[in-house]
Amino acid sequence: MSRVDDLLDQMTVAEKLAQLGSFWVQDLHRDGATVAPLSDERAANPAGFDDAVAHGLGQLTRTWGTSPLTVAEGLAAMRERQRVVVESSRFGVPAIAHEECLTGFTAYGATVYPTALAWGATFDPDLVEQMAAAIGDDMASVGVHQALSPVLDVVHDYRWGRVEETIGEDPHLVATIGTAYVKGLEGAGIIATLKHFAGYSASVAALNHGPVRMGRRHLLQVVLEPFEMAVRLGGARSVMNSYTDVDGVPCAADPWLLTEVLRDQWGFEGTVVSDYFAINFLREFHHVAETKADAAVLALQAGLDVELPHTDTLTELGEAIESGRVQADVLDVAVRRVLQHKHDLGLLEPGWQPRLDDETSIDLDSARNRDIARRLADESIVLLANDETLPLAPGVRLAAVGPVIDDPLTMLGCYSFPNHVLKHHPGGPAGIEIGSILDALRAEFGEVTHARGCEIEDDDLSGVDEAVAVAREADVVVVGVGDIAGLFGAGSSGEGNDVADLRLPGGQQVLVERLLDTGVPVVLLVVSGRPYALGDLAPRCAAVVQAFCPGEEGAQAIAGVRSGRVNPSGRLPVGVPRVPGAQPWTYLAPPLGRRQGGLTSLDPEMLYPFGHGLSYTTFALSDLQTSSEVIDPDGQLEVSVTVANTGDRDGTHVVQLYLRDEVAQVTTPVKRLIGYARVDLAAGQARRVTFSVHADRTSLVARDLRRVVEPGWLTLWAGSSSMDEALSARFRIEGDLRVVEGERVMVTPVSVEEA
Structure with a gap:
């Protein structure tokens, strides 16, 4: 029997529920000042720390990101809190420590990198992955296990306040940059948390937490693409629900979203954590639950596993489970996911001690970090x-x-x-x-x-x-x-x-x-x-x-x-x-x-369109060619274009490849990005850029909500922005309509050679 199975077999209902909860200490620092993402009233803990961890604890909330602690103070706080959690648990199980890292590790004295919107402006996933790896290294060195990042919301309305936290308005750009960020964090041993799942950025009138009025087809075609790529290709181990409702169904209580799509279709095996206070919002704002217990039941049965930032509603679940209102195996499934994370992180090892590097060796704003921050800023x-x-x-x-x-x-x-x-x-x-x-x-x-x-x-x-x-x-x-x-x-x-x-x-x-x-x-x-x-x-x-x-x-x-x-x-x-x-x-x-x-x-046309940007040198694109004019519904073609630096100084050009489905069973964008490449060019140099376009990259979500590749004509543009149509080519997909099930080709590989 595995350690996870053994613990699950021995735990009481109260101990299991404790693994799904969290605690936020907000009164540590010497001056007593606190920070709360929503309000001091909601962030106030309902119980003291010792009482809250009497049966164990799932997560420690923002030890580093709540008040300005020196490295020494933060390390001492981590040691003490984990000591209390371990000693309070019958099984000596520590907590997962989570923190924010939307522009770098949100800790006093840590590097502040450009915002996610600036990452998008770089069109440079490799550099973003380097940044995320550095952030992950810093977090791991001070005992952090989980990062509440990246934001994968696709911008729909620039009036929304959180546009700066997003990567941009194109799902492919958001997906590729966001997945690179996930790989960097996960490669450093940190659990990446995708947020906000899903639809948050498309609220009516750009109102924060506002309702979203969109159908599932748009949700599947545009909103969910970055999340799917980050799960399938990035290896993300956690997802955070969106505060909003989509077509009247709050995301925190949507089994179609949290279970059918995320787990059954994408094969996700990690945890779904609540955005802060989101379970109680089912009662307080959405009015789909009468009591906290009702809200907790809705969330747990939908597929939400962990309540953040502190345990509020899940403590009410005990009676619902004892009465049979919630089946015990539903609780066990969520607890198993949490314990599996703790096992993978090494937290269930006998004699576990938190990884806390020597404070004299920790520099959260190192020369390495600042160099990455500088290069990102330059490119953005x-x-x-x-x-x-x-x-x-x-x-x-x-x-x-x-x-x-x-x-x-x-x-x-x-x-x-x-x-x-x-x-x-x-x-x-x-x-x-x-x-x-x-x-x-x-x-x-x-x-x-x-x-x-x-x-x-x-x-x-x-x-x-x-x-x-x-x-x-x-x-x-x-x-x-x-x-x-x-x-x-x-x-x-x-x-x-x-x-x-x-x-x-x-x-x-x-x-x-x-x-x-x-x-x-x-x-x-x-x-x-x-x-x-x-x-x-x-x-x-x-x-x-x-x-x-x-x-x-x-x-x-x-x-x-x-x-x-x-x-x-x-x-x-x-x-x-x-x-x-x-x-x-x-x-x-x-x-x-x-x-x-x-x-x-x-x-409604833009003054400067998506993908636009100038340089102090000049570039020219020429000789767009495709390897075939016809492919089958599971085929592939190569699309090549020459990019030349026609100016007198070195520079970097971003070659962008766009696609248009000329006739489809549903309306489609005039064009959408399917590939891009940052190409460094010396003055006078020319290089040949080749994109490998699989038929899956033409797929769309049909009227019946199945993803399909349709036969018909498509147009490609290679250009310098979404409005650059100087170079185009057409190709045709011939054959029967193909339903795309399970994994699909989500990226467009690119190679760059001397022209």
Whole structure:
């Protein structure tokens, strides 16, 4: 009998339920300040720690991510908490320790990497995997076992506050980058937790926790693709439910989603953990349960295994099991999954001790980490427009204005430790070195004049005149606008910070307009967690640059792009709108969701489309060829294109391959991304890029919700953005309609050779 079977056989109902629960200690740090993702009232623990672990404990919640602990303090806390858990359990079973890592390990003094939206802008899964492996190494060194990351929600509406936490609006980009992140974490021995399963980012009016009005076909075709790839190819061992309901069914109580799709169809064998307080939300907000016990029954029977951040509803399950309302084997299935995780992590070994490296050897912001953060930041900066003002000439008289220019925290995402936790501890050190854009510009260019102009969220325009005066004395003015990330109203971007439209926050629009009126060339820099509508501004600017909260090394990357030290290679993972109200819309729209030629007075087209990005050199794509004009429904063809650097400096181009199903039984996007490749090219160099496109990559979810490969004509485009249609080719699938069951080809392999 295995250790898991032995424990399961001996445990009482109370001990089993304890393995499905968790505890969040929020009063450890010396100053008593705490952090709660939702509210202090909900985060308050219903019992003391000793009482809560009397029968054991499933998970320890955020020991490192709740208050600013030094490495020594954090290690001591981990040792003590695990000691109490082990000694309180009849079987000496420790807890799984989980933490957040949406922009790096959310701990005091840990590296803050760029946000996930910036990962998407790199189109570089290999580098993202390196980052995740480094994050996993750091977490493992201090006794952490599970990471509540990555976010695999596909952006549907840019007004949603959590856009910065996503990888982008295209499911293939989200899937490939997200799966790379999962591989990095899992390779370091950390359990990756996919979230939010599923549909969270498609809420009505972009309302956080809002209802989702979509059918299962769209859910299967678009929303679930990244999760499926991360499970099948990434090896993710945990999934977190979405707060929302989809077509009236809360995800935390949906057996079709949590069991039929996730487990029965995809073969997932790990745990489903609740988003914080989500089980009780079935009673409190969704009103599909009358009592906490009812909510717990719904969640457990649907396939949810673990309650986070503390045990609240699952303690009510004992009576339901004793009365036969819930079968004992339903409980056993969930407990077995938790114990299997603990077995795989080595937590069930006799004499187990937590892995806690020597504090003198632990550097959570190491040179290795900062190098990865720097490379990610460099690759994520997107040059949207340029009249050759950039890179700036040596000796230029430069003015830097705007509310993001001198505030280092604008570089960081909402779940970074400084923005997420240290806001509750004002006046203390940041724990890491974060430079401002102003500091980086001065390091790059020498003397730079400066005026703030306005605040990020404030409508006060009293500082605009000073900014205009500073700009008039310069040859070029860089104006930095955008966001400060935070949570639930404490910021302009981040969880709970949803917006009514996509105008720049506060008085920033007016600031830019006044600067443009000076006639001095304006380089517009947007540092934000979402794209903003720039149609009234960008055409008047000398250059436009987009950075998506690029992390602790972001300021140097931005300054490097200004000087030309960094040749920009980022590409948009979301579109940049022309007008602030043409939402919700992404490039993944069927023909009637695009410009309609007289059918509507609204033009929904993007100012800068998904995949767009410029460089300080020029590139040309040519000679698109396919290996065949006809394949069968289980066949494959090779698609090749030559990419050449036609400029006078080295650079990197992102070659993108798009597909269109010309006639199908359901409406399909005008085009969708099926492959991409980052290609480094020396000046004058040309390389041949070949994509291997399997028929599975053309599959769609049919009217009957089966995934099928249909016969018919398809169009391919190789280009530099989702709107680049210069090179196209057609091919045909001939044969009977093929139903795709079980595993399928989900990626498009690519090879790059000298031309």
